[in-house]
Amino acid sequence: MEITLDRPKVNAIHTGVSNELGEIFKEFNDDDSLRVAIITGGGDKFFSVGWDLKAGEAVDANHGPGGFAGLTEMHHLHKPVIAAVNGLAVGGGFELALACDLIIATDHAEFFLPETTIGIIPDSGGVLHLPKRLPRAIALEMMYTGMRLSAERAYHFGLVNKIVPLEKLLDEAWMLAKKIVESAPLSIAAVKEVLKHTEHQSIEEGYRTMRSDALTFYPKMLKSNDANEGMASFAENRNPIWKGN
Structure with a gap:
């Protein structure tokens, strides 16, 4: 846009x-x-x-x-x-x-x-x-x-x-x-989310935040079809097709 x-x-x-x-x-x-x-x-x-x-x-x-x-x-x-x-x-x-x-x-x-x-x-x-x-x-x-x-x-x-x-x-x-x-939409959202919640924290505190239930996009990204697609496309030497889920 x-x-x-x-x-x-x-x-x-x-x-x-x-x-x-x-x-x-x-x-x-x-x-x-x-x-x-x-x-x-x-x-x-x-x-x-x-x-x-x-x-x-x-x-x-x-x-x-x-x-x-x-x-x-x-x-x-x-x-x-x-x-x-x-x-x-x-x-x-x-x-x-x-x-x-x-x-x-x-x-x-x-x-x-x-x-x-x-x-x-x-x-x-x-x-x-x-x-x-x-x-x-x-x-x-x-x-x-x-x-x-x-x-x-x-x-x-x-x-x-x-x-x-x-x-x-x-x-x-x-x-x-x-x-x-070219990057996965959920990955971009997860980066923004993690930064928002951890920029004021120490690295140790940031890890605790990521591993907690405080975030939405980060855990969604980890379990997403796009994460599987990213690894599959790399292994198959092709461009990924992102679905955002």
Whole structure:
């Protein structure tokens, strides 16, 4: 599924857009024929500036069950989302990218969180995700001052998977999506699930979580027809045919 946030000139997001995106991501999560989502911005300058300040909505406005941009609090999503960042990812726009699993960016993309400079904080995931995705000192400087992070520095710190020219952005995102689709859907879901439940734990605690009854996709994957198909296709030197069960 390819999603384009196209609201000229800056692809700003208000509660209506958040709710619409939430419905789209719900459809994506519920449809077994959809394996990977790509979200990008319209135009060539802005991925998204985030919250639409001109909409006149309250700071604590209700953006729907998926949270801001329909994704930042969709914690049950079990499929990968790729952010194809075509320009400036500002505030909530950056938080939307952080809510994705992978980020492909144009060479002119920049990432920044200006919230503290206008009297709020990046509470749609920025303050939670950024210190885990960047060196703490860099994350704090970004949040304290609104410092901009170039695509090149974001790649250096491992925040961005790849930098490409604008004209190749979506092609590169689709190539990555197709590589993901070559893997078994239950395996992808199991990786996301295990990470979600264990990233804050020690390795020993993580093993206990995996061996417990706390997970859904991991034990389902272990007993799946796809696991048998994967081993059979390897032994028979052919491409696997995934069924998702």
